[in-house]
Amino acid sequence: MHERTRHLEPQVPGPLVVAAAVLDSLDAPRSLLCAARAYPVEHAGQYELPGGKVEPGEAPLSALARELDEELSMGVRIGPEVEPPAPLAVPAPRDGAASGDTAPAWPVLHGFRMRVWMTEPAGTGGRPRPGGSHEQVRWVPLDSVLDLPWLPADRPILEAVLSRARTSGTPRDPLAPALPPPAVDGGDHQPGI
Numbered sequence: 001m002h003e004r005t006r007h008l009e010p011q012v013p014g015p016l017v018v019a020a021a022v023l024d025s026l027d028a029p030r031s032l033l034c035a036a037r038a039y040p041v042e043h044a045g046q047y048e049l050p051g052g053k054v055e056p057g058e059a060p061l062s063a064l065a066r067e068l069d070e071e072l073s074m075g076v077r078i079g080p081e082v083e084p085p086a087p088l089a090v091p092a093p094r095d096g097a098a099s100g101d102t103a104p105a106w107p108v109l110h111g112f113r114m115r116v117w118m119t120e121p122a123g124t125g126g127r128p129r130p131g132g133s134h135e136q137v138r139w140v141p142l143d144s145v146l147d148l149p150w151l152p153a154d155r156p157i158l159e160a161v162l163s164r165a166r167t168s169g170t171p172r173d174p175l176a177p178a179l180p181p182p183a184v185d186g187g188d189h190q191p192g193i
Ligand SMILES: Nc1nc2c([nH]c(=O)n2[C@H]2C[C@H](O)[C@@H](COP(=O)(O)OP(=O)(O)OP(=O)(O)O)O2)c(=O)[nH]1
Pocket: 017, 018, 019, 047, 048, 049, 050, 051, 052, 053, 054, 108, 109, 110, 112, 114, 133, 151, 153, 154
């Protein structure tokens, strides 16, 4: 595509990835859970927000619970979504309503769109136990987060996370439930929000 006409092309929403900015506390955040990928080789050692691809027909927050359970055996309480600014936002697909994929998302690698939520550890599953997806998972003080080698698309997302975390903490919806790992029977475990 010619550079001068690129901005005229319609943006085609790509498949959805969901990720968690896991803070030590939503109310008084001091550190972020940072995860270095184990694969593929070109991204091994680069840091990301834990999460992954939403499966067909799966609700975004159900997918996030499943991914955090698969990758970290971890349950989280969901806080506010970290929304992309208008100039970066990739719109939701036209047919997203059926699965709850209705919000604009961040553009990330390989044509994926990514939605991100501020979260904090919750319940007995609140301590990460990394599996094979990550070569390192660690709590990093907010001031040092940007010093890590992140996947290239993540920097503006992290700036938004850090800005939000630093200003006031993130007052929690007192009605928001904890989001535990999904039920083992494979049922659609939709958190009640
Ligand atoms: N999870 C996650 N994916 C990200 C981030 N930034 C970014 O560009 N991506 C890209 C990398 C991948 O192309 C895609 C998500 O892939 P993934 O490998 O996490 O998804 P997955 O766990 O479902 O896949 P898999 O490991 O089972 O193959 O989104 C991020 O911060 N977190």
